[in-house]
Amino acid sequence: MRQKKKSELLTEVELEFMTELWDLGEGTVRDVLDQLPEERNLAYTSGATILRILEQKEFVTSRKDGKRHVFKPTLGKDAYQTRSLKDLSMKLFDDTPASLVARLVNDDALTEEALGQIRALVDRRLKNDSG
Amino acid sequence: MRQKKKSELLTEVELEFMTELWDLGEGTVRDVLDQLPEERNLAYTSGATILRILEQKEFVTSRKDGKRHVFKPTLGKDAYQTRSLKDLSMKLFDDTPASLVARLVNDDALTEEALGQIRALVDRRLKNDSG
DNA sequence: TTTGTAAAACGAAAGATTTCGTATTTACTC
DNA sequence: GAGTAAATACGAAATCTTTCGTTTTACAAA
Numbered sequence: 001m002r003q004k005k006k007s008e009l010l011t012e013v014e015l016e017f018m019t020e021l022w023d024l025g026e027g028t029v030r031d032v033l034d035q036l037p038e039e040r041n042l043a044y045t046s047g048a049t050i051l052r053i054l055e056q057k058e059f060v061t062s063r064k065d066g067k068r069h070v071f072k073p074t075l076g077k078d079a080y081q082t083r084s085l086k087d088l089s090m091k092l093f094d095d096t097p098a099s100l101v102a103r104l105v106n107d108d109a110l111t112e113e114a115l116g117q118i119r120a121l122v123d124r125r126l127k128n129d130s131g
Numbered sequence: 132m133r134q135k136k137k138s139e140l141l142t143e144v145e146l147e148f149m150t151e152l153w154d155l156g157e158g159t160v161r162d163v164l165d166q167l168p169e170e171r172n173l174a175y176t177s178g179a180t181i182l183r184i185l186e187q188k189e190f191v192t193s194r195k196d197g198k199r200h201v202f203k204p205t206l207g208k209d210a211y212q213t214r215s216l217k218d219l220s221m222k223l224f225d226d227t228p229a230s231l232v233a234r235l236v237n238d239d240a241l242t243e244e245a246l247g248q249i250r251a252l253v254d255r256r257l258k259n260d261s262g
Numbered sequence: 263t264t265t266g267t268a269a270a271a272c273g274a275a276a277g278a279t280t281t282c283g284t285a286t287t288t289a290c291t292c
Numbered sequence: 293g294a295g296t297a298a299a300t301a302c303g304a305a306a307t308c309t310t311t312c313g314t315t316t317t318a319c320a321a322a
Contacts, residue, residue: 013280015222029299046281048300053279067288067299081223081234088219091146092212097235098248103212104228105256112260117229119253125236126246144310160269177311179270184309198269198318263322270317278309287300292293 009087010059010080017050018059018073018080026072028065140218141190141211148181149190149204149211157203159196 010018020035021027027035033047051071054060062069085100093100105115141149151166152158158166160178167173182202185191193200216231224231236246 011279019222042280043282044299045283045301049281049302052301067290069300077223078234081231082238084219084223085231085235085238088215091150092208092215096245097238097241098245098252100212100216101232101235101249102252103209104216104232105252107213107216107228110228112257114227114229115253115257115260118232119250119257121229121233121236122246122250122253126243126250129243129246142309173310174312175269176271176313180272180311183271198320200270265320265322267320268318271315272313273315274311274313276309276311278307280305280307282303282305284303285301288298289296290298291296 008083013050014054014057014059017047017054018077021060021071021073022077026070028068028070030068032071139214144181145185145188145190148178148185149208152191152202152204153208157201159199159201161199163202 016036017032020032023035024031029044029047029051032051033042033044036042051060051062051069055062055071059075060071060073062071064070085097089095089097089100093103101118104110105118147167148163151163155162155166160175160182163182164173164175164178182191182193182200186193186202190206191202191204193202195201216228220226220228220231224234232249235241236249
């Protein structure tokens with residue numbers, strides 16, 4: 001019996017929609033479509049389908065407001081960020097977060113300012129743990 | 132005229148194969164299949180197809196060795212790691228690497244040891260830049 | 263050379279994701 | 293209540309990804 005693998009991860013378009021919902025807090029199909037860039041010409045029904053799928057997968061819930069559905073994430077952006085990082089780390093960094101950061105800080109495109117911020121973050125966390 | 136969007140990113144199965152090739156350095160279809168876990172029952176021809184696709188997309192090149200093809204990555208794992216991080220950062224972290232690291236170091240699952248390693252990496256990079 | 267075996271070439275089925283069209287329903291207005 | 297504008301419901305076309313079967317080719321051994 002083959003277990004249906006539920007990926008826990010958003011597809012490309014699902015992420016696109018969740019990103020707008022995270023910004024909005026919640027919203028209707030129309031609200032989300034209005035957030036998308038001009039050049040993204042997506043039919044209204046396509047948007048409705050994506051949100052229907054997100055609800056099936058339980059990434060959002062909906063309530064009714066008049067005749068419309070208002071959709072709202074069940075999973076915070078921060079939680080999904082953590083999940084994505086875990087996935088990337090597993091698939092590409094041998095499940096070793098330090099090596100992920102290593103690759104990041106060795107990227108020449110990274111600014112000194114960003115590096116400083118990163119160090120401050122790490123320091124703060126280390127202090128809190130030990131203090 | 133719609134521009135064919137070439138994604139630059141590997142699909143799930145493509146990544147699976149590239150990972151083995153990165154480990155091996157190079158290899159035949161058979162070599163790669165032998166690296167895959169036991170329970171991954173993939174027909175030989177499926178493996179051959181994936182490598183053919185990877186060659187079309189120019190993630191690998193091949194040379195002939197007797198009657199076999201030997202495949203070799205054109206893109207290093209480190210370069211692909213950088214590319215993936217850039218993509219994730221753009222899509223989910225507002226193109227701000229520091230916020231990606233913030234999420235990472237705030238993950239409770241992260242060990243103190245990993246944190247220490249991360250700080251060492253950042254320090255070394257900061258020193259090299261200024262020194 | 264013939265023959266056997268493994269690989270390559272190719273197309274296409276199977277599966278998943280993305281997009282959309284049609285039909286129906288809903289709430290509002292008169 | 294009937295008309296209307298906008299939303300939902302649903303299925304399915306279009307596209308992309310993954311898997312595999314069939315046929316052809318290449319090499320090796322007798």
